[in-house]
Amino acid sequence: MPQLSSRAAAFPSSPIRKLAAAADAAKKRGTHVFHLNIGQPDIETPPEFFQAIDRAGLRVLEYSPSPGNPGLRQAIADYYQRLGYAVELPQTLVTTGASEAINFAFAAMLNPGDEVIVPEPYYANYLAFALQVDARIVPLATTIEQDFALPDIEAFREKITPRTKAIMICNPGNPTGVLYPAAALEKLQQVCLEHDLYLISDEVYREFTYDGLQHHSVLGLAGLEQHAIVVDSISKRFSACGARIGCLVTRNEELLGAFNKFAQARLSPPTLGQIGAEAVYQLPASYYEGVNREYAARRDVLKAALQAMPGVVCPEINGAFYAMVGLPIQDADHFCRWILDEFQHNGQTVMLAPGPGFYATPGAGANQVRIAYVLKQEDLQAAMVVLQQALAAYPQRT
Amino acid sequence: MPQLSSRAAAFPSSPIRKLAAAADAAKKRGTHVFHLNIGQPDIETPPEFFQAIDRAGLRVLEYSPSPGNPGLRQAIADYYQRLGYAVELPQTLVTTGASEAINFAFAAMLNPGDEVIVPEPYYANYLAFALQVDARIVPLATTIEQDFALPDIEAFREKITPRTKAIMICNPGNPTGVLYPAAALEKLQQVCLEHDLYLISDEVYREFTYDGLQHHSVLGLAGLEQHAIVVDSISKRFSACGARIGCLVTRNEELLGAFNKFAQARLSPPTLGQIGAEAVYQLPASYYEGVNREYAARRDVLKAALQAMPGVVCPEINGAFYAMVGLPIQDADHFCRWILDEFQHNGQTVMLAPGPGFYATPGAGANQVRIAYVLKQEDLQAAMVVLQQALAAYPQRT
Numbered sequence: 001m002p003q004l005s006s007r008a009a010a011f012p013s014s015p016i017r018k019l020a021a022a023a024d025a026a027k028k029r030g031t032h033v034f035h036l037n038i039g040q041p042d043i044e045t046p047p048e049f050f051q052a053i054d055r056a057g058l059r060v061l062e063y064s065p066s067p068g069n070p071g072l073r074q075a076i077a078d079y080y081q082r083l084g085y086a087v088e089l090p091q092t093l094v095t096t097g098a099s100e101a102i103n104f105a106f107a108a109m110l111n112p113g114d115e116v117i118v119p120e121p122y123y124a125n126y127l128a129f130a131l132q133v134d135a136r137i138v139p140l141a142t143t144i145e146q147d148f149a150l151p152d153i154e155a156f157r158e159k160i161t162p163r164t165k166a167i168m169i170c171n172p173g174n175p176t177g178v179l180y181p182a183a184a185l186e187k188l189q190q191v192c193l194e195h196d197l198y199l200i201s202d203e204v205y206r207e208f209t210y211d212g213l214q215h216h217s218v219l220g221l222a223g224l225e226q227h228a229i230v231v232d233s234i235s236k237r238f239s240a241c242g243a244r245i246g247c248l249v250t251r252n253e254e255l256l257g258a259f260n261k262f263a264q265a266r267l268s269p270p271t272l273g274q275i276g277a278e279a280v281y282q283l284p285a286s287y288y289e290g291v292n293r294e295y296a297a298r299r300d301v302l303k304a305a306l307q308a309m310p311g312v313v314c315p316e317i318n319g320a321f322y323a324m325v326g327l328p329i330q331d332a333d334h335f336c337r338w339i340l341d342e343f344q345h346n347g348q349t350v351m352l353a354p355g356p357g358f359y360a361t362p363g364a365g366a367n368q369v370r371i372a373y374v375l376k377q378e379d380l381q382a383a384m385v386v387l388q389q390a391l392a393a394y395p396q397r398t
Numbered sequence: 399m400p401q402l403s404s405r406a407a408a409f410p411s412s413p414i415r416k417l418a419a420a421a422d423a424a425k426k427r428g429t430h431v432f433h434l435n436i437g438q439p440d441i442e443t444p445p446e447f448f449q450a451i452d453r454a455g456l457r458v459l460e461y462s463p464s465p466g467n468p469g470l471r472q473a474i475a476d477y478y479q480r481l482g483y484a485v486e487l488p489q490t491l492v493t494t495g496a497s498e499a500i501n502f503a504f505a506a507m508l509n510p511g512d513e514v515i516v517p518e519p520y521y522a523n524y525l526a527f528a529l530q531v532d533a534r535i536v537p538l539a540t541t542i543e544q545d546f547a548l549p550d551i552e553a554f555r556e557k558i559t560p561r562t563k564a565i566m567i568c569n570p571g572n573p574t575g576v577l578y579p580a581a582a583l584e585k586l587q588q589v590c591l592e593h594d595l596y597l598i599s600d601e602v603y604r605e606f607t608y609d610g611l612q613h614h615s616v617l618g619l620a621g622l623e624q625h626a627i628v629v630d631s632i633s634k635r636f637s638a639c640g641a642r643i644g645c646l647v648t649r650n651e652e653l654l655g656a657f658n659k660f661a662q663a664r665l666s667p668p669t670l671g672q673i674g675a676e677a678v679y680q681l682p683a684s685y686y687e688g689v690n691r692e693y694a695a696r697r698d699v700l701k702a703a704l705q706a707m708p709g710v711v712c713p714e715i716n717g718a719f720y721a722m723v724g725l726p727i728q729d730a731d732h733f734c735r736w737i738l739d740e741f742q743h744n745g746q747t748v749m750l751a752p753g754p755g756f757y758a759t760p761g762a763g764a765n766q767v768r769i770a771y772v773l774k775q776e777d778l779q780a781a782m783v784v785l786q787q788a789l790a791a792y793p794q795r796t
Contacts, residue, residue: 242669
């Protein structure tokens with residue numbers, strides 16, 4: 001039998017999806033499972049999405065242009081302009097989800113062995129995409145005690161080697177819920193200019209900011225026009241995860257050239273998703289406000305419930321719809337499996353994403369779990385009761 | 399400004415799409431362009447595809463399971479079983495088009511510097527996907543004079559080095575239209591077993607075979623259960639290129655494990671396309687027969703027209719819907735641009751894919767073009783008149 005590539009052998013299983021079989025087994029036993037393990041919102045996709053597909057009345061489902069339908073690209077550029085960022089159509093490229101956007105960004109920048117500095121904990125699939133081009137993620141520790149704030153500039157400098165090509169952030173943060181203030185972005189600006197590094201910013205949760213706080217995009221950083229790349233997606237913004245429509249935005253023409261070549265090789269992003277996406281990018285500000293209100297309320301429910309649980313550490317959560325939470329346990333992998341395999345409360349249990357999967361540093365995040373507050377308040381409330389009961393019943397509680 | 403990866407710098411532009419700007423300019427001048435450059439059929443997508451999406455009445459467009467919807471995977475397994483190949487649901491994985499399937503296959507098998515032997519000319523994007531994992535395509539010459547038949551086993555042996563990990567074929571062939579007989583597959587079987595190589599077979603044109611000839615899948619090769627991987631797609635079979643639904647099929651559990659991990663990293667293939675795909679995989683045999691009749695008639699139109707043009711070499715075309723044709727010219731890149739930029743006949747011109755883009759060997763295919771016979775017979779007829787007139791008018795005709 002021929003041998004797998006080293007890449008395939010080293011490739012991690014998704015920490016978010018690897019408990020799927022245990023969840024399925026619980027469901028087969030008749031237990032209801034609250035899915036807080038994955039960023040799959042229960043919010044309705046705007047009906048305009050499906051109406052646009054219907055109205056298109058396609059008879060032949062053709063490829064789109066490789067960089068995406070011009071109508072959608074213009075709608076994306078207009079969206080950034082409304083946010084105050086000067087973006088033109090040729091500076092956008094439609095991708096098959098943010099996943100492909102990250103894939104293209106890494107492939108365009110990183111030679112085998114090259115390094116990307118990423119604040120840790122981070123979205124686990126960044127590591128997967130780096131491995132796909134045989135590059136390395138260099139984690140930069142942030143802590144729950146400091147609400148996962150960006151470290152000082154000196155901490156970045158310590159991680160920089162001749163192989164460092166980029167810094168990547170997720171803002172607002174998955175899995176942390178951190179929202180970087182302007183001062184944090186200025187640190188990144190300084191260090192990227194100082195060391196001539198690309199700055200990749202995953203901003204798919206841009207609208208999910210709370211307490212009146214503002215989001216700052218790397219697109220607004222002066223002097224970083226050749227360095228800044230935004231990764232974006234409609235998945236969360238419009239609750240259209242299954243559309244698989246994301247995008248890349250940059251002013252760097254060399255990168256755009258590379259992205260366009262990669263895009264040609266895979267022919268086209270999904271045509272139906274693009275038609276729906278073009279429609280929802282036209283939605284008025286009131287759409288975002290409504291969704292934001294709902295998530296802010298969910299966050300409040302989550303925070304209140306977690307703060308009432310003894311031994312649970314819930315940091316500030318200012319953005320996205322995740323919280324990286326410390327539990328009175330030693331081994332989150334074990335706990336997250338136990339709660340599916342052996343626990344139920346009134347016929348209900350909860351699926352969480354174990355913390356260690358979001359850390360590259362061995363042993364880090366061992367007592368943490370990521371909670372995605374993507375369920376309606378009533379369900380979230382019920383899920384928190386399950387969690388509280390589970391922590392009380394867990395034999396390895398610390 | 400930071401430096402692009404070597405990969406990005408070396409990445410080729412798509413020979414199929416690189417003349418897009420010239421075609422757009424011709425259209426702006428009011429010239430009608432017949433698109434014979436790309437495998438985008440004008441055949442109607444089966445209405446069952448759109449009806450299934452409509453009937454699903456989704457309110458939240460969710461992620462699907464990473465390896466694809468179980469219903470679609472079962473429909474795919476059933477399809478192979480109807481063809482006489484024992485395939486079970488877990489041996490299938492739904493991908494975002496055949497493009498992603500090739501990407502996953504290469505990523506799972508090839509370390510940087512590893513080699514895949516591919517009969518030349520080949521589908522240009524194979525090179526692109528190899529470059530994405532820093533691997534190499536090793537071309538194995540086939541010739542228009544011999545109707546692009548698979549070379550002798552000795553020719554394969556000469557290309558094998560310690561870095562050779564796989565042989566990849568496209569059967570029926572894009573860009574050549576070749577259909578490999580059973581004897582050709584037996585050669586591949588022998589050499590793959592002899593040297594313990596993976597055998598990747600791109601079979602997206604499986605149903606497009608003519609003159610009563612049968613297709614043979616690598617899934618039917620005894621002893622190759624751990625070596626054979628099929629790349630497939632609904633794009634051509636159901637004229638649903640924009641759905642971006644493909645699949646991988648193999649009995650090798652190690653590979654399936656790697657594919658599943660890669661699939662988790664990119665979350666999910668497009669949900670709407672999967673719903674439509676599941677419906678069209680249930681279509682009766684009469685659907686395939688109707689499409690096959692139409693393409694057989696188109697092939698006959700093309701062949702007759704080309705054979706009537708002095709100096710044009712049209713090889714046997716037994717499968718797919720492409721022909722790699724020799725023209726009385728020296729520089730197909732120049733000719734294909736000239737016919738868009740400077741030529742029209744009764745307000746019409748034609749877009750072709752220049753041959754050299756399908757060869758890795760420098761200078762090979764210089765007088766060849768790939769013609770995709772994806773237009774209805776009347777349009778194809780008209781496009782052939784344009785080509786004939788263009789060849790007569792071309793100043794650099796040989």
